[in-house]
Amino acid sequence: MSKKHTYTYFPGCMIPYRLPHFELTMREVLKKLNVELETTPDHSCCPEPTTFTGVDFEAWVTIAARNVAVSEALGNDTVAMCSGCFHTLAVANHMVHEDTELKDRINKRLKKSGLEVTGTHTVKNLLHVLHNDIGIEAIQKQVSNPLKQLKIAPHYGCHLVRPLEATNMDHADNPQWMDEIIRATGAEVAEFEDKMACCGAPIMPGDEQTSLTITSKHLKNIKASGADAIVVVCPTCYTQMETQQGKVEALSETEFNIPVLYLGELLALSMGLTETVTENQRRYHRVKLTELLEKIGGA
Amino acid sequence: MVTSELNLNFRTWLLDQPEGKTLLRCYQCGRCTSACPVADIEPSFNPRLFLQKILLSDELIAAEQLVWDCLTCEQCEVHCPEHVKIPHILILAKVRGLMTGNVPAAALDRARNITTIGRSLLVSPPMLKTREKMGLPDLGTPPMDMIVEMLADIGIVSRLDKVESNFGGNEDE
Numbered sequence: 001m002s003k004k005h006t007y008t009y010f011p012g013c014m015i016p017y018r019l020p021h022f023e024l025t026m027r028e029v030l031k032k033l034n035v036e037l038e039t040t041p042d043h044s045c046c047p048e049p050t051t052f053t054g055v056d057f058e059a060w061v062t063i064a065a066r067n068v069a070v071s072e073a074l075g076n077d078t079v080a081m082c083s084g085c086f087h088t089l090a091v092a093n094h095m096v097h098e099d100t101e102l103k104d105r106i107n108k109r110l111k112k113s114g115l116e117v118t119g120t121h122t123v124k125n126l127l128h129v130l131h132n133d134i135g136i137e138a139i140q141k142q143v144s145n146p147l148k149q150l151k152i153a154p155h156y157g158c159h160l161v162r163p164l165e166a167t168n169m170d171h172a173d174n175p176q177w178m179d180e181i182i183r184a185t186g187a188e189v190a191e192f193e194d195k196m197a198c199c200g201a202p203i204m205p206g207d208e209q210t211s212l213t214i215t216s217k218h219l220k221n222i223k224a225s226g227a228d229a230i231v232v233v234c235p236t237c238y239t240q241m242e243t244q245q246g247k248v249e250a251l252s253e254t255e256f257n258i259p260v261l262y263l264g265e266l267l268a269l270s271m272g273l274t275e276t277v278t279e280n281q282r283r284y285h286r287v288k289l290t291e292l293l294e295k296i297g298g299a
Numbered sequence: 300m301v302t303s304e305l306n307l308n309f310r311t312w313l314l315d316q317p318e319g320k321t322l323l324r325c326y327q328c329g330r331c332t333s334a335c336p337v338a339d340i341e342p343s344f345n346p347r348l349f350l351q352k353i354l355l356s357d358e359l360i361a362a363e364q365l366v367w368d369c370l371t372c373e374q375c376e377v378h379c380p381e382h383v384k385i386p387h388i389l390i391l392a393k394v395r396g397l398m399t400g401n402v403p404a405a406a407l408d409r410a411r412n413i414t415t416i417g418r419s420l421l422v423s424p425p426m427l428k429t430r431e432k433m434g435l436p437d438l439g440t441p442p443m444d445m446i447v448e449m450l451a452d453i454g455i456v457s458r459l460d461k462v463e464s465n466f467g468g469n470e471d472e
Contacts, residue, residue, distance in 0.1 A: 011438050013418045017426050024433050041439025044417035044446055050371055051406035052413060054393030059455040063413070066449065099317055109449045113442075158372040172377050198336055198372040205405035206367035206468045213340050214370070280433075 002138035009037035012085040014235035026264035046088035050202035064092030069115040083234035087159035094166035131177040146186025153227035185270035190227035201240035216252035324381035331375035361396035400465035417441030
């Protein structure tokens with residue numbers, strides 16, 4: 001058993017209330033890796049970084065800093081599973097750290113609730129936890145069903161990685177941590193053009209046509225690599241590339257039929273937790289996993 | 300280009316903020332536009348031109364629907380040799396245009412959810428049941444009274460009461 005890690009889990013909105021199979025598989029995998037997650041009802045929406053910022057930036061950074069302050073009071077490092085949540089908390093934390101005037105302004109607002117934000121709290125995403133804290137070796141030890149037959153395209157997405165000064169990720173254009181985790185499951189990593197391309201989701205509320213065109217370019221690049229599936233961390237990227245894939249196909253008159261898995265699902269499949277994936281696949285996967293599951297002998 | 304009267308308000312407000320101040324480092328090289336995935340398919344979306352307009356005190360950009368075509372992917376910022384905070388500047392342009400109604404309806408819906416229930420989306424009873432069936436814990440509800448009180452000096456709640464989208468756009472899936 002690897003060393004025990006305890007985090008404050010920041011749940012957000014999309015994962016717990018739209019795509020709970022993300023939370024389920026991630027929790028099961030982390031249990032195997034000796035990770036404990038604690039939650040608190042005091043956390044609110046992060047708030048999401050793609051539209052709320054443009055409605056009221058000051059309110060966005062204040063609510064975000066409050067969420068960080070709630071975590072700070074609890075002590076453990078925070079892990080946000082959703083890339084949007086992670087980006088929001090990490091960026092607000094970094095801004096507070098860099099800008100004393102902003103920090104004072106926010107702490108004045110927090111005073112009544114007895115909270116304080118210092119800008120020194122550690123906010124992590126799933127890759128920090130898996131790759132840096134737990135480590136590739138400890139993950140490999142739990143892989144009982146190596147996914148040797150699969151070629152997997154890692155989709156990092158934007159908000160998980162940029163800006164580096166706030167996210168503390170490894171590289172803005174060519175990050176490697178998810179690639180290494182995919183290889184640890186036994187699968188091959190698919191190489192495709194424009195690895196760090198955006199999924200297109202953030203502009204769905206205002207311009208569906210442009211949004212889906214961006215998605216279709218990305219899916220074409222991935223499809224050309226011969227990948228069996230795309231793996232994501234972010235629930236919004238998932239919604240865009242998986243839930244909306246039919247719409248993308250109609251717009252671009254191209255059949256993709258490429259499954260999208262959450263990283264927790266891929267790890268679950270490799271660790272003999274296949275049921276946690278298959279139980280929910282009909283409900284949350286519009287692109288069926290049948291072929292993929294046959295390939296790994298788990299259908 | 301049609302420019303109404305010269306209006307320094309937006310420019311002054313922008314330059315008053317640390318991220319906005321980075322605008323002054325822009326020398327119009329255009330690497331932002333060449334790195335932008337939206338500009339690649341929609342030439343009227345041109346980050347370099349947006350920066351030029353703001354530098355020249357053209358306030359109109361805040362009322363253009365086009366600013367909402369920014370993905371916030373930050374490719375422009377990664378490729379900017381002067382590290383101009385371009386996505387942040389476009390965010391401030393969006394904020395500036397809010398009261399003119401230049402905001403997608405779905406963005407307003409989310410903002411109203413966030414400031415009333417503390418979630419970006421509505422949490423339905425069937426979803427709570429699904430979570431229970433999956434063995435996932437009850438996450439409780441955020442302390443909204445406290446959060447709304449904290450936001451009082453910002454005035455977002457009353458602004459959200461008044462503003463209407465003249466934008467339309469799509470509902471959240």
